Amino acid sequence: MLLIAGTIRLPADRLAAARPAMRAMVEASRAEDGCLNYSYAEDVLEPGLIHVAERWRDRAALERHFATSHLAAWRACWPEFGIGERALTLFDTDDGTPT
Numbered sequence: 001m002l003l004i005a006g007t008i009r010l011p012a013d014r015l016a017a018a019r020p021a022m023r024a025m026v027e028a029s030r031a032e033d034g035c036l037n038y039s040y041a042e043d044v045l046e047p048g049l050i051h052v053a054e055r056w057r058d059r060a061a062l063e064r065h066f067a068t069s070h071l072a073a074w075r076a077c078w079p080e081f082g083i084g085e086r087a088l089t090l091f092d093t094d095d096g097t098p099t
Contacts, residue, residue, distance in 0.1 A: 001036065001055060001056065001057065001058070001092075001093050001094065001095055001096055002054075002055070002056040002057075002058065002059065002062055002090060002091065002092055002093070003053075003054070003055055003056075003090070003091040003093050004052065004053070004054040004055075004056075004062075004088055004089065004090050004091070005051075005052065005053055005054075005088070005089055005091070006051075006052050006086070006087045006088035006089050007043075007049055007050060007051055007052060007085075007086070007087050007088075008040075008050045008052060008083055008085065008086045008087075008088075009048055009049050009050070009083070009084070009085040009086075010048050010050070010081050010082050010083045010084075011048055011081075011082045012047035012048035014048075014081045014082050015042070015047065015048055017080075017081060018077075018081040018083075021073075021074060021077050021081070022040050022050070022074075024070065024073075024074075025040075025070055025071070025073075025074040026038055026039060026040055028068070028070035029054075029065065029068075029070065029071075032061065032064065032065055032068070033061060033064075034056055034057040034058060034060070034061020034062070034064065034065075035054070035055075035056060035057075035061065035065070036055035036056065036057060037053060037054065037055040038053075038054050038055075039052075039053050039054075040052055041053070052088060055096070
């Protein structure tokens, strides 16, 4: 299983305008084969800081995700929303069974 965790940042005054595009990205990603979880969460202390959490079944599923039209559309609107800072880390994990 692959886990992606991190943050993206946008100006707080652009957050309302970005929400529909963010929602579309999350919904489309969650519908993908191999997506186990995909979520964005706004930080309650830092307006404009969005926490990203993704879980993918395997590298093939993630590679297919990178080639989707919804990811291309999401990336294309980053300049409009002022998204510039991204800090995402990919982790290769076990199957996620609690220990």
